[in-house]
Amino acid sequence: MSEHADLDQDRFDLAPGDEAADGSHAQGTGGYVIGLVLALLLTGASFAVAGSGVIWGPAIPAALLALAVAQMGVHLVFFLHITTGPDNTNNVLALAFGVLMVLLVIGGSVWIMAHLNHNMMPMSEMMKRLG
Amino acid sequence: MTGATASPGAPGAPASQADPHRIGHGGNHHQDEATGHGEGGPASKRIVVAYGFWIFLLSDIIMFSVFFAAYAVLGGETAGGPTGGQLFEMWRVALETACLLASSFTAGLSSVAASRRQMVPTQIWLAVTGLLGLVFLVLEVQEFAGLVAQGAGPSRSAFLSAFFALVGCHGLHVTAGLLWLGTMMAQILFFGFAPNIMRRFLCFNLFWHALDIIWVGVFSIVYLMGAHG
Numbered sequence: 001m002s003e004h005a006d007l008d009q010d011r012f013d014l015a016p017g018d019e020a021a022d023g024s025h026a027q028g029t030g031g032y033v034i035g036l037v038l039a040l041l042l043t044g045a046s047f048a049v050a051g052s053g054v055i056w057g058p059a060i061p062a063a064l065l066a067l068a069v070a071q072m073g074v075h076l077v078f079f080l081h082i083t084t085g086p087d088n089t090n091n092v093l094a095l096a097f098g099v100l101m102v103l104l105v106i107g108g109s110v111w112i113m114a115h116l117n118h119n120m121m122p123m124s125e126m127m128k129r130l131g
Numbered sequence: 132m133t134g135a136t137a138s139p140g141a142p143g144a145p146a147s148q149a150d151p152h153r154i155g156h157g158g159n160h161h162q163d164e165a166t167g168h169g170e171g172g173p174a175s176k177r178i179v180v181a182y183g184f185w186i187f188l189l190s191d192i193i194m195f196s197v198f199f200a201a202y203a204v205l206g207g208e209t210a211g212g213p214t215g216g217q218l219f220e221m222w223r224v225a226l227e228t229a230c231l232l233a234s235s236f237t238a239g240l241s242s243v244a245a246s247r248r249q250m251v252p253t254q255i256w257l258a259v260t261g262l263l264g265l266v267f268l269v270l271e272v273q274e275f276a277g278l279v280a281q282g283a284g285p286s287r288s289a290f291l292s293a294f295f296a297l298v299g300c301h302g303l304h305v306t307a308g309l310l311w312l313g314t315m316m317a318q319i320l321f322f323g324f325a326p327n328i329m330r331r332f333l334c335f336n337l338f339w340h341a342l343d344i345i346w347v348g349v350f351s352i353v354y355l356m357g358a359h360g
Contacts, residue, residue, distance in 0.1 A: 013174050015181035017242075017337045028246075032239035039232055043350075047225060050355035061356050068351035072344050079239055079340040091185055098189030102196040109200035 014087040017080055035078025042071040177330055184334040188341045191304075195345050198297040202353060210288035215357025218283055220274070224354040227270050228346065231305075234263035235343040242336045248324050254316060260339070261312045264305055271302050294353065301349055304342055311335055 019031065046067045049055050055063050076082045082091050174182075206215070241256035275295070278284065285295035315335050322328050 013178050015178040015333065016185040017181055017333050017340075018177075028243045029240060032236055032243070035239075036232070036236045043228055043232065046351055046355055047221070050358060051221065064351045064355050068347050071347045075235070075340060075344045075347070079235055079343070080337060090182060094182075094186055094189055098192055101193045105193065105196045106200045106203060110203050113204040 013090060014081075014085070016082060016088075016091045019081050031078050031081075035074055038074045038078070039071055042067050042074065046071075177326070177333065180330045181333050181337065184337055188337060192341065192345065195297075195300065195348075198293070198300055199348060199352065202293040202297050205289040205293040206353075206357065208289035210290075212288040212291070213283050215290070215294070215353070218278060219354050219358045221354075221358060223270055223274055224350055227267050228350050230263045230267040230270070231343050231346050234260045234267070235340050237263065238336055238339045242332065245319070245324060245329065245332055250319070250323075253319060257312060257316050257319075261309060261316075264309050264312070268302065268305055268309070271298070271305075275299070275302075298349060298353065301342070301345055304345070308335075308339055308342055311338065 019028075046064055049060060049063050049067065076095070082088060082095060084092060237256045237260045241253050241260060244252035244256060278291075283291055285292050312335065315332060318328050319332065
């Protein structure tokens with residue numbers, strides 16, 4: 001990426017999507033190939049886990065979630081080049097805030113609605129009392 | 132950002148008084164007083180633009196998380212209608228996943244080619260990316276049409292409303308991405324690898340990769356979990 005005319009200006013920060021020029025991880029096409037292979041492996045594992053009986057039934061959702069999070073991590077590192085390097089601090093902090101919001105929204109909704117369902121009067125009972 | 136040196140509260144006051152603790156300024160070795168000119172000087176436009184687009188993508192992902200939350204809450208409310216296990220075709224989901232993953236890879240190859248200023252490989256990889264995205268979209272539209280035809284449209288149950296909202300929203304994003312891809316190819320062809328075109332291209336690549344990240348959540352949570360449970 002040394003072609004960027006303004007690279008010498010940016011010794012402290014890296015744009016999301018840009019690769020570090022110091023060769024700290026796989027560069028150029030190689031990085032994308034590694035990412036593709038890892039993503040294919042994880043996708044294949046997800047479909048295999050869901051489609052066959054290799055994993056105990058009730059554990060399948062947890063396994064699928066773990067594989068999905070792993071694959072999102074692979075995409076972030078090898079395709080979007082979001083790393084933990086010092087030149088990526090701003091990008092990672094923004095990502096951390098996004099992940100926090102996503103967890104609050106999904107986790108909070110599931111949590112609250114599960115409790116609502118649990119405490120709600122069954123529909124048939126409600127109809128009886130109203131009628 | 133012109134005229135950013137004077138604070139609005141104290142017009143004409145020296146910058147040292149307006150900002151006595153030099154917040155946002157990195158020490159005295161740098162003489163530039165303009166806002167945002169911290170240690171190491173101002174970031175290049177490429178970094179500022181890509182960072183802003185990264186913030187947009189994260190907010191877009193937060194919007195998707197609301198659709199995911201709705202689906203997680205309503206996924207079991209089939210109102211006596213068909214369940215995901217009865218409706219979803221695994222071969223179609225696998226093919227859609229393969230198309231989107233391969234298109235994310237080819238988009239990356241086009242960005243590598245563009246950083247090396249190679250016009251023909253850039254355009255070829257972008258065209259392949261677009262074709263794969265188009266195949267994905269055709270598969271999805273076929274699936275939606277088939278569901279509506281067998282009476283499993285979005286108005287059938289809360290589960291199907293949440294399903295069409297989530298997957299349809301992702302499909303709309305892919306459609307927008309394809310339009311962007313087409314204009315991107317034309318701009319690179321006509322204007323070459325100019326800095327402003329390359330900034331847009333960087334943002335497009337981020338957008339396309341982010342769509343694939345969201346699809347990972349869709350096929351894992353909606354299709355694979357839905358087909359299983």
